[in-house]
Amino acid sequence: MTSAILPTYARYPLAFEHGEGAWLTSTTGEKYLDFGSSIAVTSLGHTHPHLVQALTQQAQKLWITSNLFEIPEAETLARRLADATFADLVFFSNSGAESVELAIKMARKWNTANGQPERFRMITFQGAFHGRTLATLAAAGNPKYLDGFGPAVEGFDQVPFGDLAAVKAAIGPQTGAILVEPIQGEGGVRAGAREFIRGLREICDESKLLLCFDEVQCGMGRTGKLYAYDYYGVAPDILASAKGIGGGFPLGAVLATAEAAKGMGIGSHGTTYGGNPLAMACGNAVLDVLLAPGFLEEVSRKGLLLRQCLAGLAASHPEVIEEIRGEGLIQGIRVRVPNGDFAAAARAEKLIVIPAGENVLRILPPLIVSDEEIREGVSRLEAACRHFEMAAASQLKEHGAGG
Ligand SMILES: *Cc1c(COP(=O)(O)O)cnc(C)c1O
Numbered sequence: 001m002t003s004a005i006l007p008t009y010a011r012y013p014l015a016f017e018h019g020e021g022a023w024l025t026s027t028t029g030e031k032y033l034d035f036g037s038s039i040a041v042t043s044l045g046h047t048h049p050h051l052v053q054a055l056t057q058q059a060q061k062l063w064i065t066s067n068l069f070e071i072p073e074a075e076t077l078a079r080r081l082a083d084a085t086f087a088d089l090v091f092f093s094n095s096g097a098e099s100v101e102l103a104i105k106m107a108r109k110w111n112t113a114n115g116q117p118e119r120f121r122m123i124t125f126q127g128a129f130h131g132r133t134l135a136t137l138a139a140a141g142n143p144k145y146l147d148g149f150g151p152a153v154e155g156f157d158q159v160p161f162g163d164l165a166a167v168k169a170a171i172g173p174q175t176g177a178i179l180v181e182p183i184q185g186e187g188g189v190r191a192g193a194r195e196f197i198r199g200l201r202e203i204c205d206e207s208k209l210l211l212c213f214d215e216v217q218c219g220m221g222r223t224g225k226l227y228a229y230d231y232y233g234v235a236p237d238i239l240a241s242a243k244g245i246g247g248g249f250p251l252g253a254v255l256a257t258a259e260a261a262k263g264m265g266i267g268s269h270g271t272t273y274g275g276n277p278l279a280m281a282c283g284n285a286v287l288d289v290l291l292a293p294g295f296l297e298e299v300s301r302k303g304l305l306l307r308q309c310l311a312g313l314a315a316s317h318p319e320v321i322e323e324i325r326g327e328g329l330i331q332g333i334r335v336r337v338p339n340g341d342f343a344a345a346a347r348a349e350k351l352i353v354i355p356a357g358e359n360v361l362r363i364l365p366p367l368i369v370s371d372e373e374i375r376e377g378v379s380r381l382e383a384a385c386r387h388f389e390m391a392a393a394s395q396l397k398e399h400g401a402g403g
Contacts, residue, residue, distance in 0.1 A: 012344075012347065014026060014347065015027045016032075018046075018047070019034070019042075019045075019046025019047055020045070020046055020047055021045040021046060021047075021048075021366065021368060022034050022035075022045050022046075022365060022366050022368070022369050022370075022373050023046070024046065024352070030350060031350060032347070032350045032351065032352055033350060033351045033352065033373065033376060033377050033380065034046070034352045034365075034366070035351060035352055035353050035363050035364060035365045035377050036352040036353060036354040036362070036364055037244075037364045037365065037366050038248065039217075039243065039354060039364070040185065040217045040222065040243045040244055040330070040364045041243045041244060041246075041247075041248055042244075042247065042248045042366055043220055043221060043222075043243075043244030043245075043247055043286060043290075043366060043367050044247050044286060044289055044366060044367060044368050045366035045368045045369075046248070046366075048247065048289070048368070050285050050288060050289060051247050051248070051249075051282060051285045051286065053285075054281045054282060054284065054285035055249065055278065055281055055282055055285075057281070058073075058277055058278050058280075058281035059278065061277070062277050063276065063277060063278050064273070064276040064277065064278070065276075065277070066272065067270065067271065067272075067274070067275060071275050071276075071277060071280065073277045073280035073281060073284065074092060074275040074277075074280050076280070076284060077090075077092075077280050077283045077284050077287070078090035078092070080284070080287055080291075081253065081255060081287070082255070084226055084287075084291060085226065085227060085239070085255055086229070086235035086236070086239075086255070086257065087239065087255035087256055087257060088256070088257050088258040088261070089255075089256050089257075089258060089261045090253055090254065090255055090256075091253065091254045091256075091264075091269065091274070092251065092252070092253050092271070092274040092275035092279070092280070092283075093242070093251075093252035093253065093254065093271055093274045094250045094251065094252055094271070094273050094274055094279070095131070095242055095250060095252050096130075096131050096214075096216035096217075096240065096242035096243060096252055097130070097131025097132055097133045097136045098131075098133070098242075098252050098271070098274075099216065099240035099241060099242050099252035099253060099254050100130045100131050100136045100139065100179075100214055100216065100240045101131070101133050101135050101136055102240070102254045102269060103179065103212045103214070103238045103239075103240045103254055104122065104135055104136070104139065104179070104212075105269065106238055106254065106256060106260060106261060106263070106264055107122060107176055107177035107179075107210045107212055107238065107260070108120045108155075108176065108177075109263030109264055109268065110176070110177075110210055110259075110260055110261075110262060110263050111176035111177075111210075112263055113262050113263035116176070118173065118174055119173070119174055119175060119176030120154075120155050120174065120176055121155045121156070121157060121172070121174040121175045121176060122139065122155060122156050122157070122175070122176065122177045122178065122179050122212075123156075123157050123158075123159060123167055123170050123171065123175060123177075123178045123179070123209075124139045124140065124141065124156050124157065124158050124159075124178075124179045124180075125158060125159060125160070125161040125179075125180055125181070125184075126141070126158050126159070126160050126161055127161050127184050127187035127188070127190060127357060127358075128140045128161070128179075128180070128181045128184055128187060128214065129142070129181065129184070129185065129186035129187060129217075130179070130181070130214055130216075131216075132145070134149065134152075134153050135153045137149070137152070137153075138152040138153035138154075138155070138156050139156045139179055140158075141156060141158040157170045157175070161184065161187075161190060161192065162192060162193060162196050164195075164196060164199040164200070164203070167199075167200065167203055168203060171203075171207055171209070175207070175209060176209060176210065177204075177209050177210040177211070177212055178200055178203070178204055178209055178210070178211055178212065179212040179213075179214060180192065180197070180200060180211075180212070180213060180214065181213075181214040181215075181216075181217070181218070182197050182213055182215065182218060182228045182229065182232060183217070183218035183222075183223070183228055183326070183327060183330060184357075185216075185217035185218060185330065185356065185362065186217070186356055186357060187356065187357045187358070188332055188334070188356045188357035188358030188359075188360035189325055189326040189330060189331065189332025189356060189360055189362055190325070190332075190358070191325065191326060191327050192232075194232055194233070197229075197232040197234060198232065198233065198234050200234075201234040201235075201236075204237075210237045210238060210260055211236045211237050211238075212236055212237065212238040212239070212240070213227075213228070213229055213236040213238070213239045213240070214240045215227050215228055215229070215239055215240065215241055216240055216241060216242040216243050216252070217243055217330070218327075218330055219239070219241050219243075219244065219245070220241065220243065220244035220245050220286070220290065221244065221290050221295075221296055221299050221329075221367050222244070222299075222327075222328055222329050222330040222364070222367070223303075223327045223328040223329075223330065224296055224297070224299045224300030224303055224327075224328040224329075225296060226290065226291070226296065227239065227241075228327075231327065231328075237256065237257050237259070237260040238254065238255070238256045238257075238260050238261075239254070239255040239256070240252070240253075240254055241253045241254070241255060244286070244367075245283055245286060246279060246282045246283055246286065247282055247283075247285065247286040248282070249278065249279055249282035249283075250273075250279065251279040251282060251283050252274075253283075289368075290367070295367075299328060299329055299367050300328060302329060302369060302371065302374060303327065303328030303329045303331075305371060305374055306329065306331055306363065306365070306374050306378075307324070307326075307331060309374060309375060309378040310324045310331055310333065310363070310378060310381075311324055312378075313333075313378055313381055313382055313385065314333070316382075317382070317385040317386075317389070319336065319388075319389060319392065320335055320336055320337060320342075320385040320388050320389065321333055321334070321335055321336070321385065322334045322335060322336050325360075326363070329363075329364065329365055329367060329369070330362070330363075330364055331362075331363040331364075332356065332360040332361065332362055332363065333353075333360060333361045333363065333381070334358060334359055334360045335359060335360075335361060337388050338359070339355040339356070339359045339360060339361050340355055341388075342355075342361055342384060342388070343355050343361060345384040345387045345388065346361075346380060346381060346384045348384070348387070349380040349381075349383045349384055350380065351377055351380035351381065351384070353381075363377075365377065
């Protein structure tokens with residue numbers, strides 16, 4: 001039967017029936033080790049008992065009332081996020097793109113509130129991904145995703161990632177903010193250097209610009225810190241969060257200082273679903289686990305173990321692996337074979353990894369992954385490497401026989 005779904009994805013011929021922790025079971029009954037976490041979304045693995053309990057308990061009480069009323073569960077989550085971060089205020093949305101979109105709007109409104117509405121432009125970075133709305137596409141400026149959708153939203157100036165001199169040169173009288181994904185996920189797990197991220201903070205302070213972080217992918221514990229800004233040791237003024245924050249339930253959040261949010265008064269923004277009690281139950285349950293004493297330290301430790309195992313893999317398979325990069329439990333393997341082929345070879349070994357830019361494979365295990373599962377995953381990656389080495393060896397043989 002032909003699919004009635006809009007064909008915007010080239011899907012793998014594989015579907016899953018249930019999941020538990022770091023494991024997925026396919027509709028044909030095969031078990032896969034999930035080192036993709038639904039693209040950094042299932043931060044606590046599949047069907048985490050604490051999340052299932054929080055979601056089902058809330059499902060029996062109340063799903064949604066709209067933002068015309070007070071939502072105690074949202075008050076709680078916003079307060080907890082503010083207390084745990086640089087932020088004073090939080091807005092809840094349903095996705096990453098919506099969160100980045102609000103970050104952009106908020107930055108523009110801040111400049112307007114300062115009496116400088118002409119400073120609506122934002123400096124952004126090549127290789128970033130910010131979502132699929134018209135403004136977030138324009139922010140990232142990837143021509144592949146903008147093609148055919150009419151004029152791009154005005155106001156974004158892309159410069160090379162990591163290039164502070166280019167940032168300084170791009171600042172003009174209309175520049176009001178900088179938007180950066182500190183560790184580019186879709187772009188190929190490119191982590192900004194510490195001097196670069198700190199340099200952006202200095203530039204923003206000097207030129208009175210707002211610094212906005214897109215931590216939709218690299219946030220929520222991936223680096224071993226609640227947010228990556230803490231790993232870098234500089235706070236943004238606005239931060240967009242999503243993906244792992246709901247543990248699998250659609251949830252996004254924008255975190256901001258009171259100063260950065262000062263233009264956002266009553267009526268300036270809104271959402272039908274954002275902050276609904278079901279999403280809030282999941283968000284609160286995720287934070288229960290992430291903020292429990294010792295949890296993030298464990299993520300750091302497991303990140304180091306993963307990194308060591310991957311470095312060993314790269315050392316023993318230099319023909320297939322070019323480079324390992326990333327931080328904590330967001331690691332990238334740059335391969336010398338097409339990354340889509342490598343992901344397919346990994347799937348043949350019953351391991352899920354996710355292709356990204358620069359011919360990289362993203363390794364994003366759930367934060368609850370065990371040491372044993374890390375070693376198992378890397379041994380499956382090793383089997384995938386051997387697949388390409390054997391293919392290369394047999395090709396050599398064929399050539400030899402022919403010559
Ligand atoms: C996935 C992602 C987005 C978009 O999130 P959606 O929930 O798909 O809208 C934005 N920014 C970054 C860094 C992402 O990884």
